[in-house]
Amino acid sequence: MPILRLKEIKGMSGEERVKKLSELRAEIARLKTMVRAGGAVENPTRIRELRKTIARILTIETEDRLGLRKTKETTKRKRKKEKKTK
Numbered sequence: 001m002p003i004l005r006l007k008e009i010k011g012m013s014g015e016e017r018v019k020k021l022s023e024l025r026a027e028i029a030r031l032k033t034m035v036r037a038g039g040a041v042e043n044p045t046r047i048r049e050l051r052k053t054i055a056r057i058l059t060i061e062t063e064d065r066l067g068l069r070k071t072k073e074t075t076k077r078k079r080k081k082e083k084k085t086k
Helices: 006-011 014-036 044-067 072-085
Strands: none
Touching: 006 044, 014 044
C-alpha cells in the first residue's frame, strides 16, 4: 500500500509537497543507515515504498513546473472534441 496516493499528492499545495518530501527523505535516510549498520528493519519494503512516493512527488512537482499536468476538465474537452471530429 502506498504511503501517499496520487490524488493526495495532487491535492497538496507546493509547500506541503516540499515539506512532505523532506520528511520522507529523512525517513529513508534513517532506514538506510539502520540497514548499513547491520540492524534489522521492521518493514524492509518500507524503503521501496518511500522511494516510489518520493518519485511520485517529484514527478508531480515537475509536471506543475512545466505545466504538463492535465486536469479532468481539459481531458473531458479533448475527448468531446475527438468525438465531434469522428
